Amino acid sequence: MKIIFDQVDKKFGIVYALKDINFEIDQGEFVFIIGNSGAGKSTLLKLILNQLKPSSGKVLLGDVDLSKSSKDDVDNTRRKIGVVFQDYQLISDKTIEENIALILDIVNYPKEKIQSRIDKVIKEVNLGTRRFLFPSQLAGGELQRASLARALAIEPEVILADEPTGNLDPENSWNLVKLLKDINKENNTTIIMTTHNNEIVESMGKRVIKINEGEIVKDYNISKKS
Amino acid sequence: MSPLQTTWHHIRRSPFQSMVAAIAMFLSFFFISTFIIINSGLSSVLKYFETKPEITIFLKDGLDTTTVENLKKELSGYQGIKEITFISKEKALSIYKEQNKNNPLLTEMVTASILPASFEITVSEPEVLEKIYQNYSTKTNVVDEIIYQKDIITSLLNWTNATRKIGLAIILIIGSISFLTMITIIGMKITNRKDEIKISRLLGASSFYVKKPFLLEGVIYGLFGSVFGFLFSFLLALISQKSVNSFFQPVVFIDLSISFYLILLFAEIIVGTFLGFIASWIGAKRYIKF
Numbered sequence: 001m002k003i004i005f006d007q008v009d010k011k012f013g014i015v016y017a018l019k020d021i022n023f024e025i026d027q028g029e030f031v032f033i034i035g036n037s038g039a040g041k042s043t044l045l046k047l048i049l050n051q052l053k054p055s056s057g058k059v060l061l062g063d064v065d066l067s068k069s070s071k072d073d074v075d076n077t078r079r080k081i082g083v084v085f086q087d088y089q090l091i092s093d094k095t096i097e098e099n100i101a102l103i104l105d106i107v108n109y110p111k112e113k114i115q116s117r118i119d120k121v122i123k124e125v126n127l128g129t130r131r132f133l134f135p136s137q138l139a140g141g142e143l144q145r146a147s148l149a150r151a152l153a154i155e156p157e158v159i160l161a162d163e164p165t166g167n168l169d170p171e172n173s174w175n176l177v178k179l180l181k182d183i184n185k186e187n188n189t190t191i192i193m194t195t196h197n198n199e200i201v202e203s204m205g206k207r208v209i210k211i212n213e214g215e216i217v218k219d220y221n222i223s224k225k226s
Numbered sequence: 227m228s229p230l231q232t233t234w235h236h237i238r239r240s241p242f243q244s245m246v247a248a249i250a251m252f253l254s255f256f257f258i259s260t261f262i263i264i265n266s267g268l269s270s271v272l273k274y275f276e277t278k279p280e281i282t283i284f285l286k287d288g289l290d291t292t293t294v295e296n297l298k299k300e301l302s303g304y305q306g307i308k309e310i311t312f313i314s315k316e317k318a319l320s321i322y323k324e325q326n327k328n329n330p331l332l333t334e335m336v337t338a339s340i341l342p343a344s345f346e347i348t349v350s351e352p353e354v355l356e357k358i359y360q361n362y363s364t365k366t367n368v369v370d371e372i373i374y375q376k377d378i379i380t381s382l383l384n385w386t387n388a389t390r391k392i393g394l395a396i397i398l399i400i401g402s403i404s405f406l407t408m409i410t411i412i413g414m415k416i417t418n419r420k421d422e423i424k425i426s427r428l429l430g431a432s433s434f435y436v437k438k439p440f441l442l443e444g445v446i447y448g449l450f451g452s453v454f455g456f457l458f459s460f461l462l463a464l465i466s467q468k469s470v471n472s473f474f475q476p477v478v479f480i481d482l483s484i485s486f487y488l489i490l491l492f493a494e495i496i497v498g499t500f501l502g503f504i505a506s507w508i509g510a511k512r513y514i515k516f
Binding site: 049051071072075076077078079080081083089090091092093102103106107150 | 235239421422425426428429430431432433435
C-alpha cells in the first residue's frame with residue numbers, strides 16, 4: 001500500500017501543525033520520521049491513521065483518499081495498519097492476550113486461527129506468561145512489546161510506530177527496532193517510525209524524513225553504518 | 227471474545243448500573259403483566275353483565291298475541307339489540323318455581339295468572355338501553371313496569387374505564403422512566419468504556435462493532451425484564467386466584483388459561499427486546515460519537 005501526502009496542511013486554529021507536506025512511501029519501505037518535540041511527527045501519523053483530517057491537500061493510502069473517504073473506507077484502511085502507540089493504548093481491563101484477540105476479531109481473522117496467531121506474536125515479542133496479565137501489571141518495556149504484538153497480529157501492510165523506544169532502556173530499544181527491521185524484511189511490511197533516538201536512526205541505514213515546525217526540512221537515505 | 231461475552235463482561239464490570247437497568251425493565255413488565263391480567267378480569271366482569279338481561283319490560287295482563295308480536299318486532303328494530311326473549315306467564319311461573327323449589331310454601335300460593343309476561347332484552351351497545359327505557363316507560367297501555375339496572379351498568383362502565391385509564395397512565399409513566407433509565411445507564415456504561423471504544427475505532431472497528439455489545443446489553447435487560455416481570459405477575463395471579471375469584475363470584479376474574487399466558491409472555495418478550503434495543507440504540511447513538 002503506497003502512502004502519498006500531497007500538499008498537506010494541518011492547522012489547529014491559526015497554528016500550522018503541518019505545512020505543505022509532500023512525500024511518497026512505497027510498500028515495504030522503512031522510514032524514520034524525526035524532529036523535535038512538537039515538530040508534527042505524531043500529527044503526521046494521526047493523518048495516516050485518519051485520526052485527524054487534513055486542513056487541505058490529500059492523504060492517499062493505496063487507492064483511498066482519506067480526506068474524502070467514507071467511514072467504511074477509513075475502517076477498512078485502519079484494519080491494514082498496525083499501530084504502536086506512544087502511550088500503548090491497551091485496554092486496561094483486558095489481558096494482553098485479550099487485547100490481541102480483540103484486534104484479530106476486529107479484522108475478522110478466522111476464529112479457529114486466533115489462538116495460534118496470538119501464540120506466535122507473543123513468542124515473537126517475547127512476552128511469554130505475561131500474556132495473561134493486565135496492562136497495569138506490566139512494566140513500560142513489556143507494554144511497548146504488547147502494543148507491538150497487537151500491531152503485528154493482524155499481519156498489517158503498514159506499521160506506524162509512534163516513539164516506540166521512548167520508554168525503553170537501550171537494550172529493549174534495540175531489540176524492538178531489530179524486530180521491526182525483521183518484520184520489514186520478511187513480510188515486506190511498510191514501517192513508519194517516529195523517534196528521537198539518533199543513534200538508532202543512523203545505525204539502521206534507512207530513509208529519514210526530518211520535520212521542523214511542521215515542515216519537511218530533509219528527506220534522505222542514510223547509508224548503513226558498518 | 228464474542229459480542230455476547232463482551233456484553234457479559236460489561237454487565238459484570240458495572241454490576242450496580244446493570245442491576246438498576248434490569249430492575250427498571252422488570253418493574254415495567256411486572257406492572258404491564260399485572261395490568262393486562264386485571265384488565266382481562268374486568269373484561270370478564272363486563273362480559274358477565276353483558277350476557278345478563280339488561281332490561282326487562284313487564285307487560286300488562288290480557289295483551290293478545292298480535293300486540294305482543296308487534297312489540298317484539300318494534301324492539302328488534304333498535305340498533306345494538308343482541309337478543310329478545312319473551313317470557314310468557316307460564317314460563318315465568320316455571321322460572322319462579324325453579325328459583326324457589328326449596329320453599330314449597332311460596333310456590334303453592336302462586337299461579338301463572340298473577341305473574342306478568344315480559345321481554346328480557348340483552349344488548350351489544352349499552353346506549354340503546356336508555357332509548358328503550360325512555361320510549362317504553364310512557365306506553366302505559368301495554369307496559370306495566372320496566373326494570374333497567376342503569377346505575378349499576380353505568381357505574382361498572384365508569385369504574386372499568388377509570389381503572390383502564392389509570393392503569394395505562396401508570397404503565398406509561400413507569401415505562402417512560404425505565405426507558406429513560408436504560409438510555410442513561412447505557413450512556414454511563416459507554417462513557418466508562420470511552421477509551422476502549424476509541425482504541426477499538428483506531429484499530430479499525432466499525433461503528434456497529436463497538437455499538438453491538440451495548441445494543442445486546444439493552445436487549446438482555448429487555449428480555450430479562452419481560453420474562454421475570456411476567457413470571458412474578460403470573461405467580462401473583464396464581465397465588466391470589468382463589469381469593470380473587472371467590473370475591474368476584476360467579477365471574478372468573480383470574481382465568482389461568484395457558485394460551486392467554488403464553489401469548490402474553492411471547493408478546494412481552496417481543497416488546498421487551500424491542501424496547502431494550504431501541505433504548506440502547508438511542509443511548510449508543512447519543513454517546514458514541516467517534
